[in-house]
Amino acid sequence: MSIATTTATWAARLSEWRVWLRLPRRQSLVGRLLWLQLLWAAALYALMVTGLWWISGNLIENNLRIQAQQWVAELDAIGIPLFVSRDKRHLAQIEARVQHFPEIAFVRYYNADGTRLVGEYRVGHLPEPPAFDAALVAEVKAQAGADNPYVFDDRALSQSCVRLLYPVTVKSIRADGLIGYRPDHDAAESMKVIGYIDLGMDMAYYKDRLFKVLAVASSVIAFFMALLVMLGRHSVKKALQPLTSLQQPLARLAHGDVDVEVITLSGDAEIVAISDALNTTIAALRERDLVLRRMADYDPLTALVNRGYFLRILDDEIQRIEQRGGSSAVFFVDLDQFKYVNDTLGHASGDRLLVQVSQLFTARMRDGDVVGRFGGDEFLILARNIGRDGARDLAKALNNLMRGFHFVEDGQVFNVYCSIGVAMVDSGRAATNELIAQADIACHEAKRRGRNRYHLHELADKQEARMAADVSYSRLIKEALSGDTFKLHYQPIVSLNGGRERIYEVLLRLPGMDGEMISPTAFLPAAERFGLMGDIDQWVITHAMAELGRQRDAGADVVFSVNLSGQVFEDPNSFQVINETLARYNLSPNSIIFEITEQVAVRHLDRAREIMQSLMARGFRFALDDFGAGFSAFSYLKHLPVQFIKISQEFIESLANDVVDRAMVKSIVQVARALGRQTIAEYVQDARTIDLLREYGVDYAQGYFIGEPLAQLADAHSVAAAVDKGRNVVH
């Protein structure tokens, strides 16, 4: 088994044990400190017990040595008769003396040669005392007269015995030395060894008792250590409580909740410093969060609530009315002359107009009412606690307010009016998006009726049918999003000047109830009214890139041109999706062209330019769709960083027969070339048109004549063949 396999096996076992022991995957600081404390306590306990046993063992041995010295002195005194009288009865007296001391294992009295026992006392159950051999006799005899006249025989320690050997001596003063004896003067004495005492002290006896005492002591120590560990655990927990208490607010903070406060429970300087720092950080985050929320919820130009925030407010209002009853009204306001001002005076002037109008509306409304910017020149107003009559009156008042408003710019005076659609919020019968859609439809009705007026949406209106269709579409769209049933079709865009790049426009199709494919022109207005454009954009981006990845993996060097709505510029997540998807399928940004309509680009001009530039910096390309269809101005081309200009179909479809369209196309191509842009002609339906486009210098062409949108990529040869047909047309 290899080391790696063994390591993996053990890691798996450890993991299983952790699960079995219900240990957390990541150990806490408190737990780690407690473990350390426990380990230290265990080590200390082991050290203490070991030390206790070792010291006690040595104390016993030393104590027995001291006792042996004391005992041998006494045994020397009481044992003298054994050497004198040989009276064995005296041995009984010695036994009577020592038998009450169980630590005495044996006492042996030897004669002067150490060869014969003159008396012996032994405890029966103990092993045979060690021999008193000649070498030992000589060693002991040499100690006679010394300050410590005894020898400890360490060999006996193996039998748990302290053995002491002692020479029994007698002394006599020199011949007639007592004549004129003076005790203070050292009288010459002679010494003689008359025998030996062999004393054995039984360590086992003390050790047995010691072990019992130590066992109790160890248990007591263990108990107190455990008590200390518990106290330590409590202390550690208490000491770290301020730190632990940071965990919950920090977890909330990590989940984006900045409405937390770290309360300092401890006076420890470090904890207070951490808490203060965290509170400062939280305050800063809260401040930034407020700014971000404001940026997310409010329109940066007019400082009005934006569409998303307005929808949430409206949603709350709907619920409030559901619970408490009453009614409110939603006003969809569209400025009638905004595009004219914008085109005439520039977008800066348009912005100033929007700011002034927003201030006008805000000033007119009550404190509880909400004025929001829906986008471009469209405003939303929520008037609370108002009935139908009140709503009509307020709509009239707003119309009148705008009629009395004059926008002055560069010495010119502009009268800017507005069309207003009103939808009532009552009984909770409509959802938020439905209410917006109702107000939007009513606004369109007001415009249709001549602008500068209002229209109150009525359930019995003939717009109800359109509303029903919108609701139906929104349901289909939601089902397609959730069921992933949208379809993508791909229409080729071919180069008219020999370019080799294979470009396909990605077109979205919604499967209908009967399986038919519904064109975007039918369901996108409903999607926009119901706020579904962001989701659709993400679906299209994700699936288009996935298909592009597959095509590229299959070896097809193709480029996809993907349509984006204006919602992309309002939702920053869209670009995150773009980047993540691109990375997921390992695509080059150069293989993507994003198409935005002229109207979308103009509506979000500053934001669009900023985002487009950042994406182009990464390698993406952009095409301005439907150029010329609206209130287009060539000046926008200077400000929009696009590589392609797609000429609107209204100039192409009759190009062969309409001289005006030819002139327009020529002009657009000239301007585009001057700006370094390439042009794409849509809706090419015949060979004659291709020839003309080639003649005018249009770079690319797209249309049913070249290739209709298909679920599969059209074959490159068939596309080329279609283009080549144009070359054979006789003018």
Added chain:
Amino acid sequence: MYNRRPAYGYGLVTDGGLRWLLWALLVLLSGCAGNSAVKPGATPPDLGARLVILVSDDSPAFTNIADAIQRRVRSPAEVHVLNSDARRTRGALQAIQRSPRSTVVAVGLPAALAARGLTGKDMVFCQVFNYEAHNLISPSMKGVSAVPPVVEQFRTWKSVDPTLRRVGVILGGGLTSLVAEARQAAKLNNLDLAVVTVRSDRELLYAYKRLNSRIDGLWLVPDNRVLSTSVIQELMSSSIRQGKRVLVFTPELIRFGATLSVDTDPDDIAARVLGRLATARGGRIAGPPVLSLGVLHAQINPAVAKAVGLSSERLRREIQ
């Protein structure tokens, strides 16, 4: 007749000088030695000229005797101090043997043992306690006792301690004359004497412990064979603890708790030595093997006397 010995000045009896007095008793034992009584000054005038004094060593116990002899002769005697030097001993013996001086005084056991090898000399030894064990007695060698007569020792002891009834003595073997003298002396002094023979100092100590309950006092004799310094000190301390009276052979032991000490007198010894030499005729010395002494010095420990029930009044009266 008693003489004081002012030369003794031990702390126990002189400290303060007011409460306790050192009583030195010089007892002249007139007639106690029978026909051996010799008076100082009776020495023949020519004895010093033919006298050789062989001294065991230069300890005062021996040199005092030599000095006392010298003081008693007109012509200076020839003195040899052996000091345990074998070479010197041989030289001295050769010189003595060649010397025309015919009388030899051996002071101490080593000197007596050395002198025993001389021939043609009249020899008297002194300061030898255990002369029997060494067979020192011969026709040409006699001795003077190293200890005062036992009967006088007991009499003195009894006189200062009339309650004394039972005494014991522990000594080595072979001292039959001394033991016999002691038994006789005890009887004369109405004392019960217990005699125990031992072979070593440790045995002596053990014997004393066993004997302790049967005696009122211990008579300690200077038998070097069974005494050691440590045993002497233990005996003394044990006696104090047990309340036993101890008669010792030297006043040096008074301060260790002895009740009474009896000691010899150098002049007495010198006189008796010279007296014995005066009786020498043709290589033979007349009289008993060992001549008893006629004078003893007795010293009582006042503190111990008081402890054992002896009053100062009584003591003073006895002395007086």
